[in-house]
Amino acid sequence: MNFNLALPVGTTLDRFIMRKQEAFPFATGELSQLLRDIALAGKIVNREINRAGLLDVTGAYGQQNVQGEDQQKLDVIANIRFIRALRNGGEVCTIISEEEDEVIQTGNKKGKYIVAIDPLDGSSNIDVNVSIGTIFSIYRRKSDTGCDGTMEDCLQSGTQQVGAGYVIYGSSTMLVYTTGHGVNGFTYDPSLGEFFLSHPDIKTPANGTVYSCNEGSINSFPEGIKQYLSYCKDNNYSARYIGSLVADFHRNLLKGGIYIYPATAKAPNGKLRLMYECNALAFIVEQAGGKAIDGNRRIMEIEPTELHQRCPLIIGSPEMVDKVEEFIKSEVAAV
Numbered sequence: 001m002n003f004n005l006a007l008p009v010g011t012t013l014d015r016f017i018m019r020k021q022e023a024f025p026f027a028t029g030e031l032s033q034l035l036r037d038i039a040l041a042g043k044i045v046n047r048e049i050n051r052a053g054l055l056d057v058t059g060a061y062g063q064q065n066v067q068g069e070d071q072q073k074l075d076v077i078a079n080i081r082f083i084r085a086l087r088n089g090g091e092v093c094t095i096i097s098e099e100e101d102e103v104i105q106t107g108n109k110k111g112k113y114i115v116a117i118d119p120l121d122g123s124s125n126i127d128v129n130v131s132i133g134t135i136f137s138i139y140r141r142k143s144d145t146g147c148d149g150t151m152e153d154c155l156q157s158g159t160q161q162v163g164a165g166y167v168i169y170g171s172s173t174m175l176v177y178t179t180g181h182g183v184n185g186f187t188y189d190p191s192l193g194e195f196f197l198s199h200p201d202i203k204t205p206a207n208g209t210v211y212s213c214n215e216g217s218i219n220s221f222p223e224g225i226k227q228y229l230s231y232c233k234d235n236n237y238s239a240r241y242i243g244s245l246v247a248d249f250h251r252n253l254l255k256g257g258i259y260i261y262p263a264t265a266k267a268p269n270g271k272l273r274l275m276y277e278c279n280a281l282a283f284i285v286e287q288a289g290g291k292a293i294d295g296n297r298r299i300m301e302i303e304p305t306e307l308h309q310r311c312p313l314i315i316g317s318p319e320m321v322d323k324v325e326e327f328i329k330s331e332v333a334a335v
């Protein structure tokens with residue numbers, strides 16, 4: 001096998017962020033710093049996940065979060081790591097986390113940004129060596145600096161995001177993010193301790209033949225979704241469901257496909273959380289040419305009323321999302 005050692009050394013995440021910032025001469029560099037802080041915490045959490053089986057950090061933590069879900073030890077560790085990085089970085093005044101009932105005021109009252117975060121996504125896959133992730137949304141505060149972030153700062157719709165991304169801890173670890181100028185993906189090289197640009201300007205395929213949803217609950221899915229799933233089967237689509245939103249989303253983003261978590265009897269408003277799961281991925285998918293809806297509305301236009309609000313999610317290749325919408329609309333028209 002011939003290796004092309006003449007290939008240039010890749011672009012590091014730091015250099016990429018710096019170059020992007022230079023394109024905006026009036027940018028202060030605070031958002032760039034915030035992205036670096038998230039990348040740093042991602043590296044630390046990556047290390048914790050990789051060693052989890054060797055240390056006493058697998059399994060349940062013994063407490064529940066505000067949503068009544070059992071916390072895993074790594075959920076708690078990732079939460080601590082990200083909060084610490086964001087607090088130390090100084091750019092963030094307030095954090096919304098899946099693992100915390102109330103907002104966290106970092107004490108950085110001059111910080112211009114609010115971050116909403118799912119520190120570890122895919123809890124049920126933590127202890128079985130299956131891909132998991134971190135999801136984040138970044139908002140600019142509306143209130144003046146010099147005080148804690150207010151509820152109004154926190155409850156902004158997805159259209160107000162200034163940045164969003166995820167880290168996927170998979171067969172390799174990647175950071176994928178957008179600041180509203182396309183989507184770029186960086187692969188982590190653990191031996192060098194750096195993220196390198198590996199997936200520039202990601203565009204999602206307009207159509208696909210993969211659908212991802214937990215069909216175990218199909219009996220209580222809305223009629224339009226049931227019909228779409230029959231359509232997928234009639235057309236010999238492939239079913240792929242990992243059960244970690246980040247991993248299911250990432251695969252479909254790159255290869256084309258659709259992820260559906262509708263309202264069910266168990267979760268009448270859907271299971272996923274608007275503020276730190278749906279909005280971030282909706283921003284990314286739209287920047288990559290895809291779509292994200294809750295069945296009736298564009299996800300990013302939902303006005304949040306609660307920190308931990310849930311919503312149904314239909315996200316992925318644009319033509320597939322349009323097709324689901326058609327089934328939903330024709331079902332509504334038939335009633």
Ligand SMILES: O=P(O)(O)OC[C@H]1O[C@](O)(COP(=O)(O)O)[C@@H](O)[C@@H]1O
Nearest residue numbers: 118120121122123124214243244245
């Ligand atoms: O087990 P279900 O009902 O299919 O739910 C799976 C979904 O729940 C989640 O695990 C929720 O995320 P958390 O692990 O952060 O709570 C998603 O990642 C995933 O897509």
Ligand SMILES: [Mg+2]
Nearest residue numbers: 118121122277
């Ligand atoms: Mg999650």
Ligand SMILES: [Mg+2]
Nearest residue numbers: 098118120121
């Ligand atoms: Mg989580």
